[in-house]
Amino acid sequence: MNRRELLALSGALAAATVAGCTGTEDPPSETDTTAPPSTDTPTDEPPTGEPGVDDERLAALAAGNAEFALELHNHLAANTGGNQFLSPYSISVALAMTYAGARGDTRQQMEDVLHYTLGEEIHSAFADLQAELDSRQTATDPVDDSEVDAFQLSVANTLWGADGYPFSDDYLGLLEEHYGAGLREADFAGDPDGERERINDWVADQTEDRIEDLLPAGSITPQTVLVLTNAIYFMASWLHKFDPENTEDGTFTALDGTESTVPLMHQEMDRVNYASIPGAQAVELPYIGEDVSMVLILPDEGTFEEFEQNLTAAQLFGIFEEMSDATGSLVFPRFEFETEVQLSKALSELGMPIAFGGGADFGGMVEGGQGGLFIDEVFHKSFVSVDEDGTEAAAATAVVMLESLPPSWGELRFDRPFLFCIRDRPTDAILFLGRVTDAGAAQGSE
Template sequence: MNRREMLALSGALAAATIAGCTGDGQSPAETETEATATETATMDTPTETPNDEPPTGEPSVDNERLAALAAGNAEFALDLHKQVASEQGGNQFLSPYSISVALAMTYAGARGKTREQMEATLRYTLGEDVHPAFADLRAALEERETARAPIDGGEADAFRLAVANALWGREGFAFSDAFLDSLESNYGAGLRRADFAGDPDGERERINEWVADQTEGRIEDLLPAGSVTPDTALVLTNAIYFMAQWAHTFDSEDTEDGTFTALDGSESTVPLMRQELKANYADFPSAQAVELPYVGRDVSMVLLLPDEGEFESFEQSLTASRLFGVFEEMRERIGDVVLPRFEFETEVQLSEALSDLGMPAAFGPDADFGGMTEGDGSGLAIDEVFHKSFVSVDEEGTEAAAATGVVVESSLPPSWGELRFDRPFLFCIRDRPTDAILFYGRVVDAGAAQGDE
């Protein structure tokens, strides 16, 4: 059995990786909290009696703009997860952050109905402020790029979080200076000219190499063959790489084979890590939650374990406010945790899911990305949104990577075929800015209208 099969998405475990989810009263750096996930989670200290409804809450960050961004991104994350899970089933692992950033860069050039639909679907509640908000978040994440910890008798990098954005534009295409300036200042995505017209597949490979470099080789071939064509005008990419050791690692000698029951009721034998620990924990209607901090404790993994037989209903009912409520509800407790090792990849094309969630205009012939160009932006539309992700969880910690590519294509207006004026017709000459009709006439006998022949 390969490691990808070790975690079947089921009523036994739902894992959500949450960056920066610690807050007041949750995971203070000065505590000795060890965290992990639970299978049976027999806690030595009793928790509060659950209410009839799951808790609700808000982002813990004090900055209002970042709080609004976090809330919107969480709503989008859950919307997209449910949509993709319903379409594909099985294990799923996405980076809502990566997807949202790549689409935010695209949104910077959207106008009219296209912009309105993207704004609603992606849960951008800040309008133009969404771009500086993403810049603030990028700056905050950069502060957590590396950390050192004792490893094998020495000291080595035990935490790394790297985010990169890039913009690949067709040679000779007239992009708007305002659009390029916004992406450079807020996302660090400078324009790289690409010969899409002359060598589309070579440029596709070049973009894929950049993604692989940014993700330590974990994300390869983000853009599949044929995804970049001579009609491609722009590709917007985001890549994120994460590698972190648990604040307190599992002892591999305690890992034993055990049974995992999948969503369909089938059973498989998987390696189960085990540990007694002090961790932030919450027990609430339909589920339990526990938090695993990584080295540095600014980033953690929160794992949610729905009650037996309740996985699908819990998954569908989970909202951003309830997820934040779980974060707020967790308190330090002591108990046993059993968590399977797992590793798998997810590869999805998101045009259908995003259209179903409410932004079909961006993918259609009437898409309006006029903010991207010096012209009116006609003929520009998103062809596809490609996303690939990787996650590996073991006794030492977690490695995760993801990348998103938004391919924007330009095309000629739809053809009407041949229009033959070989019968009587009308014509006029107008002044376009004022629509003044300067001349008007008809031709009913072209043979009589051949001048002095």
Template sequence: MNRREMLALSGALAAATIAGCTGDGQSSAETETETTTTATATTDAPTETPNDEPPTGEPSVDDERLAALAAGNAEFALDLHKQVASEQGGNQFLSPYSISVALAMTYAGARGKTREQMEATLRYTLGEDVHPAFADLRAALEERETARAPIDGGEADAFRLAVANALWGREGFAFSDAFLDSLESNYGAGLRRADFAGEPDGERERINEWVADQTEGRIEDLLPAGSVTPDTALVLTNAIYFMAQWAHTFDSEDTEDGTFTALDGSESTVPLMRQELKANYADFPSAQAVELPYVGRDVSMVLLLPDEGEFESFEQSLTASRLFGVFEEMRERIGDVVLPRFEFETEVQLSEALSDLGMPAAFGPDADFGGMTEGDGSGLAIDEVFHKSFVSVDEEGTEAAAATGVVVESSLPPSWGELRFDRPFLFCIRDRPTDAILFYGRVVDAGAAQGDE
């Protein structure tokens, strides 16, 4: 049974609210297509006249630690989205949650300047409390792994949300017990030993199989060929999978071909879904927003439609506080939503984007991950951060998946470039344990020092 059949069959049991943006539970790249998630909404009754300035807000969750985590993650999400979009263009779909969790596990072993840069770039404002905060968030998400059907209170087949973390460490490598304990207790990421030295490609395939299994086969080959080598010390992975039916499904008989105008002004014919519904809606300067709930009412998709010709300026000016302001501003209204069906994947390597955002030290020869090891941690650095995601939206609902892999390698020491002995030089031969100078000499004419040639 495919996803659409599964959602359609279980739809009769369900009523009502995750998100391209994750909602707060209020009740009422490379692409395979060139369509994007835009919608038109028209209301039957006038809405409030927009103010000159966009609304601002903050996370509504009562827990202070979770609120700080949500605010920081939203800031990082928008920072990273803008950076990747500027680098790659086209349709983009990332999981800031997946990326932030994988890097938080890495951050647990960072020290010094490396830690400071990661903290600022990833918008971690809680210090060491960021790890128990992620544990609290993981526990909250686990409570929503399934939704309850409104008729009999049983699990609704039309909703699934699952997250998983794993740590893959080189056989024989001396990881710090404190580091491993933190990842196990806060992220559920127990250590899995891997023969990176002897079978690097086989271990890469093993990690990819784990990712595929956690994402129902939607994310395959997260780690490309050559990404795991005998120098790999550690791979930290996160996977997230989501599938849910709309609270109010679109009638496929109302779907008609229509024109979508792309960012560059080109036009294409795409299937446009349509329905009239009661939903949270807001009209504010330069954009409109509508929230489409999924089964269970804890998760929703928030769609933002900038005014015509304003997409790029609105995208660049959107901040976390303004995004939360949108969530707060929305009120229940009745209107029509016209939304294209779409499905695409994004695959990106994030080392350049993350370095540009402010954490280059983690990728360089001076990286300090001393908290990961029993020794001083010198020689460890992030080689690459791999991220891959998938999204599909149709009349029945949404399927989304993403995975992140942080590959940590035993880095080479700093390079001095080329040291060219093509002029007079001194040399000695020493006994290292005793520092005894056994021989000492100089070469001032290499041409006269060619033996008996």
């Protein structure tokens, strides 16, 4: 959910009435501002619900991702106060590829924070979801029934690994199978900044140049071992476009009470999904093809922050379930902006600090389960543009991983008595044990 109030209603959502609630009434007229009395038990809480998909694995993935999305959104929003736009899907995919190599407490903390309730099945679930998204590429034109491109929706994943590093074949195979993520060798030790630019170029190419410079200067060093990247690009037309001739300048009141003049789009909505719930109103704007939509939620005046911080995934799904056909007048601003965040602090504070330190266990990424890999930083950048024609959105996430350096003891001088033993390492059998108390007397014969 976006931090700012996406809807600026100088004409407000003309209190459209939910149609079909009684099963007999027609939708209210566009000028009807009186909602019919509800037969439901009054409540001060928004309704609750569950994901609407029948597939249990996809439902669990959607529910978990929504929980993570709202928790991360609210954590960041509480510390920024401005406009915010994220792709929880991009972040979850990039971290799922990282999670595939996690072990022990590192793995458990990632499961808890990211709400990966499916364990190892999370990877095949993401593959199933990607297949579902791929099927949204085409739709039937409502005018002549011809097949048309519904929108652009592309997702790409890639790994960038240090030359010669002993990555596990099983780990690489899992990511190739479920995420289509191949490994590209990178000379992080010899040319870290060149590799940074190479990764940034790949991200820009995957997002139609909407996401540039995902990795800032200095983010890749000779100690970098692995970078896991996800990029997503989306562009779609509204099923019902706004007429630019109806767009007029109007006043938008920001969260802090300041006012600004912005272009406000106007449209008389004919039978679109709408809901009036305790504390808010919601309307759904479908894109061409109708499988994908934008849901706008307008909390009651003066309650935005309280509603935002208390909104749960179950309540969000409840809003989806509550919506039904209605008509009304919509006033909605054009907008375009970017969000750029580094997520290590937020993810640590949400409950997965182990992954970001030398105590992390990502042994599943490495042959033999050895190595000291840990997450250095998670970079995320996103872009959104909404106008009369539709929406363009892009995002990318990069998980940068380092190998912790072995501890240094400086100089250790065995110039005084010491013990020593010779052991069989696989069994820890002590084969020999001794001490040296006088090295001068232990020089042997000349």
